Amino acid sequence: MMKAITNLSPHSPHSPEFSRRRFLGVSGVLVLGAALPVGRALGQTPAAATFEPSLFLAMDSDGTVRVTVHRSEMGQGIRTALTQVVADELDADWSRVEVVQAQGDVKYGDQNTDGSRSITQNYDRLRAAGASARLMLRQAAAKRWKVKVENVTATNHEVVHAASGRRFGYGELAAEAGRLAVPENAPLKKETEHRYIGKPVTHVDAGDIARGQGTFGADFSLPNMATAVVVRCPWLGGGVKSIANKPTGEPGLVAIETLDAAPSAGPLFAPLGGVAVVAEDTWTAIRVAQGLDIEWTPSPNQTFDSDELRVSLRASVTKAGTPVPGSEKGDVDAVFAAGGTELSATYETPFLSHAPMEPPVAVADVTGERCVVHAPLQDPQSARDLIAAQAGMTPDKVEVTPTLLGGAFGRKSKPDFALEAVELSKRVKRPVRVQWLREDDIRHDYLHASSAQHHRAVIDDEGKPTAWLQRSAFPSITTVFAAQAVQPAPWELEMGFSNLPYTVENQRMESTGIRPGVRVGWLRSVCNIFHAFSANVFADEMASAVGRDPIEHRLSLIPETGTLKQPGQPAPPGHELDFARLRHVIERVRKLSDWDKPRSEGVGLGFAVHHSFRSYVATVLEASVANGRPSVSNAYVVLDCGTYVNPDTCVAQMEGAVVFGLSLSLYGDIAMKEGAVVQSNFHDYPMLRIGEAPATQVELVPSQGRLPAGVGEPGVPPVAPALSNALFAATGTRHRTLPIRT
Amino acid sequence: MGHKLNVNGDVVDVDVSDDTPLLWVLRDHLGLTGTKYGCGGGYCGACSVHLDGAAIRSCQLPVSTLQGKAIRTIESLEQRHPALVSTWINNNVAQCGYCQSGQLMSAAALLDANPKPTDADIDGAMTGNICRCGTYVRIRAAIHQAAGQQATGGAE
Ligand code: FES
Ligand code: FES
Numbered sequence: 001m002m003k004a005i006t007n008l009s010p011h012s013p014h015s016p017e018f019s020r021r022r023f024l025g026v027s028g029v030l031v032l033g034a035a036l037p038v039g040r041a042l043g044q045t046p047a048a049a050t051f052e053p054s055l056f057l058a059m060d061s062d063g064t065v066r067v068t069v070h071r072s073e074m075g076q077g078i079r080t081a082l083t084q085v086v087a088d089e090l091d092a093d094w095s096r097v098e099v100v101q102a103q104g105d106v107k108y109g110d111q112n113t114d115g116s117r118s119i120t121q122n123y124d125r126l127r128a129a130g131a132s133a134r135l136m137l138r139q140a141a142a143k144r145w146k147v148k149v150e151n152v153t154a155t156n157h158e159v160v161h162a163a164s165g166r167r168f169g170y171g172e173l174a175a176e177a178g179r180l181a182v183p184e185n186a187p188l189k190k191e192t193e194h195r196y197i198g199k200p201v202t203h204v205d206a207g208d209i210a211r212g213q214g215t216f217g218a219d220f221s222l223p224n225m226a227t228a229v230v231v232r233c234p235w236l237g238g239g240v241k242s243i244a245n246k247p248t249g250e251p252g253l254v255a256i257e258t259l260d261a262a263p264s265a266g267p268l269f270a271p272l273g274g275v276a277v278v279a280e281d282t283w284t285a286i287r288v289a290q291g292l293d294i295e296w297t298p299s300p301n302q303t304f305d306s307d308e309l310r311v312s313l314r315a316s317v318t319k320a321g322t323p324v325p326g327s328e329k330g331d332v333d334a335v336f337a338a339g340g341t342e343l344s345a346t347y348e349t350p351f352l353s354h355a356p357m358e359p360p361v362a363v364a365d366v367t368g369e370r371c372v373v374h375a376p377l378q379d380p381q382s383a384r385d386l387i388a389a390q391a392g393m394t395p396d397k398v399e400v401t402p403t404l405l406g407g408a409f410g411r412k413s414k415p416d417f418a419l420e421a422v423e424l425s426k427r428v429k430r431p432v433r434v435q436w437l438r439e440d441d442i443r444h445d446y447l448h449a450s451s452a453q454h455h456r457a458v459i460d461d462e463g464k465p466t467a468w469l470q471r472s473a474f475p476s477i478t479t480v481f482a483a484q485a486v487q488p489a490p491w492e493l494e495m496g497f498s499n500l501p502y503t504v505e506n507q508r509m510e511s512t513g514i515r516p517g518v519r520v521g522w523l524r525s526v527c528n529i530f531h532a533f534s535a536n537v538f539a540d541e542m543a544s545a546v547g548r549d550p551i552e553h554r555l556s557l558i559p560e561t562g563t564l565k566q567p568g569q570p571a572p573p574g575h576e577l578d579f580a581r582l583r584h585v586i587e588r589v590r591k592l593s594d595w596d597k598p599r600s601e602g603v604g605l606g607f608a609v610h611h612s613f614r615s616y617v618a619t620v621l622e623a624s625v626a627n628g629r630p631s632v633s634n635a636y637v638v639l640d641c642g643t644y645v646n647p648d649t650c651v652a653q654m655e656g657a658v659v660f661g662l663s664l665s666l667y668g669d670i671a672m673k674e675g676a677v678v679q680s681n682f683h684d685y686p687m688l689r690i691g692e693a694p695a696t697q698v699e700l701v702p703s704q705g706r707l708p709a710g711v712g713e714p715g716v717p718p719v720a721p722a723l724s725n726a727l728f729a730a731t732g733t734r735h736r737t738l739p740i741r742t
Numbered sequence: 743m744g745h746k747l748n749v750n751g752d753v754v755d756v757d758v759s760d761d762t763p764l765l766w767v768l769r770d771h772l773g774l775t776g777t778k779y780g781c782g783g784g785y786c787g788a789c790s791v792h793l794d795g796a797a798i799r800s801c802q803l804p805v806s807t808l809q810g811k812a813i814r815t816i817e818s819l820e821q822r823h824p825a826l827v828s829t830w831i832n833n834n835v836a837q838c839g840y841c842q843s844g845q846l847m848s849a850a851a852l853l854d855a856n857p858k859p860t861d862a863d864i865d866g867a868m869t870g871n872i873c874r875c876g877t878y879v880r881i882r883a884a885i886h887q888a889a890g891q892q893a894t895g896g897a898e
Contacts, residue, residue, distance in 0.1 A: 210846065212819070358780075655876060659875075687874060690868045690881065
């Protein structure tokens, strides 16, 4: 059975259909360009499909194809890309394809939109889904015409018997195809036959978004829905002791509810607790919430101070940490003892908040026997289990549908905000939307971890390290999962620390963890941010110590061919770090940036390269200092992500990564005092603005035929070190601490 | 308390407290959810609408100050700026899209005042609109393209 195609209630006074009728008198919205008629059937439940050969694909007898997307859209274009894959192998007419957003359900397999792996994980299975359906349509036609299936082709929504000139539309064959067994190993297209894969298709939601009709979390509503704003304890683990001025009789106020505090250690995805103001409308909820005078109960996190944490992190990298198992090569200490040109440097990075443009928000409706949640969730499936527990139901009674995510960057993989809505709906017995304010978002995030990195090396005359000691210290994300966890996990170190691609005979890697008094979490590219920063700047320091060109020098550290043997878990087959591909993106960015062309006085070029999420990215930034602030005029990015589905999306993700990376390089700094985040909104946690965004050129390496790799995250890590290196080239000043304020 | 507002050419009555920001009137009371909440403090521009033709931050305007003013929101933008909407789509400007209603409203006000903006004009007019996804280079390109189309009457 197909589920409802839409995220919107047909009855809602807040639905776009309502507002269109009411205010515009514009009849039906046409979608321009190649954008799809997504969700045209807003509010209607499609009848059972005539032909449904897969979880991901259904077809009606009028030929309408519905592709079910089981990953969440947060700007990375996944609703478009996954649809391209299915539609390509089906050889569907793009204008007759609709996109259905899947609810959270184990039947789809992993739905966690995280780790830049939606295409990596689903490319083959979705091609197979499309290909099987196409073969079945050919089989159905061959049967009807009593000809061999080999003599029947299926192209652009039509099945054709060339010899006789007979043809059927796909829809005409849907019923018969639906009675056939789904074939195994249906033939896949050759690369040259692709019509959507590898092509720059316009995003399926582009039309809705440009018309203000996209349904984000806060845009979904239900009849009789109330809106809640929650005042949370400034420190993790604190609960409500008393409310000095509980208002009563306020017009529009529905209820004031006290929510239990989260555990002060290992809080996982538990709601933080606090005082929820439930009101008929958002403004009443905000106004009442802001007037509350709440006394909180203490927690061990109440003394947490980010400056003190940084002192500890700095201190910890001056001493030996826990060696990464299997990382030790040769005898680092002997080389250090023997002397030579030695370099050492410590790098520091602060806490960061995700600050997706859409603050967390969720709508929940808990009735006696069912719970329905619509929210911008990166993983509706795992959220469903937690929601079921919160609602006191079994997961089969719970429906979780992702809306569009107004940005996420990892924040919305944690469903704490949806659990708040579930709890409140249960209590007030009506649908409830929980709206986080920007201040709530900045102050109560799962922060990207602050870190200290230390590198020490002895280099030869060419700047090549003969010995290299790396140390990384940061609060591990695993501290959110377990009250006792301290040590960084291997997967955190495999993000650009234990898998550096440089040839060194004597090498050791050590890490140190620390328990933070705050929730830490993964933010777009995660530990790669600080690892890529320190390693790329340190490599630049090696080059400059011997007066070598940074790109020449870097290439000299990377083998010509072969793959990296990293300590710990080997990379999955086909995704090993391939030295030739790494060198290639470096060579290409040298060309793209016109690296050897002299820049004017005071303008510098900085280079960085990083392999993450199975992709290779090399970045050059052109920067100077203007009015005492760094200024970036041009960005050049080369991406090798293997097989790509939508090249324009890949380019857009690199463009966006440059801006995201510059925001964290120039501004990102979350401080904590007495357990509380100091910053609160965009005035003290600024983002890059349009006038600061460099002209950006992106080159995509044609690597069709290779396994598809990640795109959403890998553009971020090289940005900060490229900026630091560019500023060094421009001014001679080395920046080893983020953000760079100069 | 009752307020008469002119929204997208229609006169509507809303019964809300005087201090209710226009943003929440649009979203909660008129069902016009294209206008977004991003910060509530005038910093991000996600809530941008037109007030008598100028792009303003609707989170900062109490409903009581809007008597007799013409309010336009993203929902009516395409009628007046079809080229802007189509270039936005065709250039795949949006990533997550959450900031884009505000971006488009600021861009439209810019083009109304300055049909041939330079990069510097664009940067100046759009500086109040944050895009966390970083679509700035495409916003610049799309505004130039829309300006060109409007000049040649292409899409009007
Ligand atoms: S929501 Fe109004 S400026 Fe941010
Ligand atoms: S497109 Fe996501 S914030 Fe602008």
